[in-house]
Amino acid sequence: MNPLSQLLGITHPIVQGPFGGGLSTIELASSVSNSGGLGSFGAHILLPGEIHDVVQSIRSRTPSPFAINLWVPQPGEKDVVDLSPHIERLAPLYARLGVEWNGEVPEVPNFDEQLDALLMAAPPIISFVMGLPPAWAIERAKSQGILLIGTATTVAEARSIEAAGLDALVASGSDAGGHRGAFLRPAPESLVGTFSLIPQTVDAVQIPVIAAGGIADRRGILAARALGADGVQIGTGFLATTESGASAVHREKLASPDAETTVLTRLFSGRHARGIVNALIRDLASEEGRVPHYPVQNALMQPLRLAAARSGNSDYLNLWAGQAAPLAHAQSAEKYFDSLL
Numbered sequence: 001m002n003p004l005s006q007l008l009g010i011t012h013p014i015v016q017g018p019f020g021g022g023l024s025t026i027e028l029a030s031s032v033s034n035s036g037g038l039g040s041f042g043a044h045i046l047l048p049g050e051i052h053d054v055v056q057s058i059r060s061r062t063p064s065p066f067a068i069n070l071w072v073p074q075p076g077e078k079d080v081v082d083l084s085p086h087i088e089r090l091a092p093l094y095a096r097l098g099v100e101w102n103g104e105v106p107e108v109p110n111f112d113e114q115l116d117a118l119l120m121a122a123p124p125i126i127s128f129v130m131g132l133p134p135a136w137a138i139e140r141a142k143s144q145g146i147l148l149i150g151t152a153t154t155v156a157e158a159r160s161i162e163a164a165g166l167d168a169l170v171a172s173g174s175d176a177g178g179h180r181g182a183f184l185r186p187a188p189e190s191l192v193g194t195f196s197l198i199p200q201t202v203d204a205v206q207i208p209v210i211a212a213g214g215i216a217d218r219r220g221i222l223a224a225r226a227l228g229a230d231g232v233q234i235g236t237g238f239l240a241t242t243e244s245g246a247s248a249v250h251r252e253k254l255a256s257p258d259a260e261t262t263v264l265t266r267l268f269s270g271r272h273a274r275g276i277v278n279a280l281i282r283d284l285a286s287e288e289g290r291v292p293h294y295p296v297q298n299a300l301m302q303p304l305r306l307a308a309a310r311s312g313n314s315d316y317l318n319l320w321a322g323q324a325a326p327l328a329h330a331q332s333a334e335k336y337f338d339s340l341l
Contacts, residue, residue, distance in 0.1 A: 004208040004230035007168060008125065008147065009065045011036030013231025014221070014340055015170070015210055016238045016333075018042035018069035018127060019245065020179065023320070026054065028243035030061035031333040039064075040127065044071035047109050048117030055121035065124040067149065072131025072183065073111050074271075074294070081292045086300055089287065093280070097307040097316065105299040122146060129181040130271075132164045149210070151181040153190040155200045160184065162205045170233050171201040173213030177236045177262065177322030179273040187264070187272035195227065202228035216327035218340055234340075236321050240328035241336050249312045250319055251330060259325035268305070268318040270297030276325070279315035280304075 004013040016032040018024060018040035029039030041058060043051050051068070058066050087101070094101060115137050118126055126133075126141060127149040133141075141148050142165070150161035151170045161169045172181050173194025182190035194213035202209050211224035212233035224232050239246050240254045253259060253276050261277045267284050268275070270293045275281075291297045301318075308316035329336075 002230060004168065004210065007208055008038055010038050012337075012341060013210075014038070014337070015067070015231060015233040016040050017176075017178070017212065017233050017235030018067065018129075019235070019239060019320075020044050020069075020071070021318075023239065023245040025243055025245045026057045026061065028238060028241065028245075028333055029058050029066050031243055032238065032337060033058075033062040033064040033066045035334055035337040036064070037337060038067055038125070040067040040069055042069045043114065043118070044069070045109065046114070048113050051114060051117045052121045055118070055123045058123075067125035067127045068118055068121075068123045069127045069129060070111065070114055070118065070133075071179075072128055072133065074130060074183070077108075077293050077295065079293070081296050083292075083296070083300070086292055086297070089284075090300060090304070093304055093316065097304055097311070097313070099303040099307050101300075101303050105296055108295045119144065119146065125149060127151070127170070128166075129179070131183040132160065132166075135164075138165050152201065153180060153182045153187075153197075154184065154192055155197070155204050157182070157184050157190075158201045158205050158209075162207050166207070168208040168210060168230075169201075169205065170210045170212050171197050171229070172233075173197045173211075174274075175214030175323040176212050177239070177274045177325065178320040179269070179271050180264070182272075191264075194224075198224060198227040198229050214322060214324045216322070216324035220324065220327075221340060236325045237328045237336060238333060239320070240325075240330055241333040242330065243333045247309045247317070249309065249314045249317060253314050253319050254321055254325055254328055255330060257326075259321055259328075262321050262323055262325065266291050266297065268298070268301050270294035273318070273320060274322060276319035276321050278317070278319060 032039035152158035174191035211229035
């Protein structure tokens with residue numbers, strides 16, 4: 001049996017990428033798990049009680065393994081920031097979309113409390129992006145029989161994940177959509193393409209390697225396996241399915257020629273993420289290095305994103321997508337999964 005499938009208890013070594021910011025759904029995660037892969041749910045914006053409810057809901061819909069994903073906090077993200085210059089910069093956009101903002105930055109859920117709640121809920125698998133879980137959590141997960149998956153964007157990060165005692169890792173190439181998972185060096189210094197990252201990572205570690213980035217069909221899976229990966233993680237392909245939480249305008253853009261052009265940007269959240277280029281990214285390109293860190297920038301942009309989604313205006317939405325987005329098609333998750341086999 002395939003080492004990854006055997007470890008995770010799944011039939012097919014295909015992992016659905018976890019989506020943050022409301023793009024994950026219980027329906028998508030359970031559908032992928034019921035199809036024989038590993039469904040995932042991004043929980044980084046959820047409060048501890050909400051995490052418990054999500055785990056229970058997915059568990060009630062599938063008898064198969066599934067994963068819950070958390071973001072590891074980054075140094076400096078709790079620092080106080082003077083909002084005035086950033087609000088001034090965005091004021092014309094607020095006015096254009098009829099947005100009123102109260103000036104408050106909502107508290108980000110406490111990571112340790114999220115992790116404690118997740119361990120109490122005891123999903124079969126917990127995955128992490130942007131860093132390593134604390135030692136106490138690794139020890140506790142192992143005592144409970146919970147498997148842990150880390151995310152590496154470089155070979156050095158892959159080695160650190162294995163050294164920390166995690167059970168498997170996602171090697172995420174720079175082709176991947178959404179937020180970058182770099183944690184040892186800045187994201188711009190950790191942009192290794194999937195086809196370069198996978199064979200080097202396979203040679204560097206002994207734990208199972210899951211290839212991610214630029215994989216959206218059977219051809220990509222075969223290529224990743226030829227490079228030595230034990231399995232694949234697919235994000236954008238599943239984001240395009242009818243069960244995902246993507247908005248109608250986001251789905252429309254994934255199916256358009258615009259999806260052929262993606263870029264890394266900090267403009268929407270304060271962390272580097274890959275998405276389809278739109279008017280906001282072009283108009284504010286010169287501000288990339290000046291926007292505040294996450295979660296401040298995320299809070300500043302949230303009213304704009306919500307207003308844009310309501311009006312179907314793609315110019316101000318975070319249209320996360322990987323470089324294989326043109327290979328993704330709108331269909332059910334079950335039908336898409338079957339096309340990968």
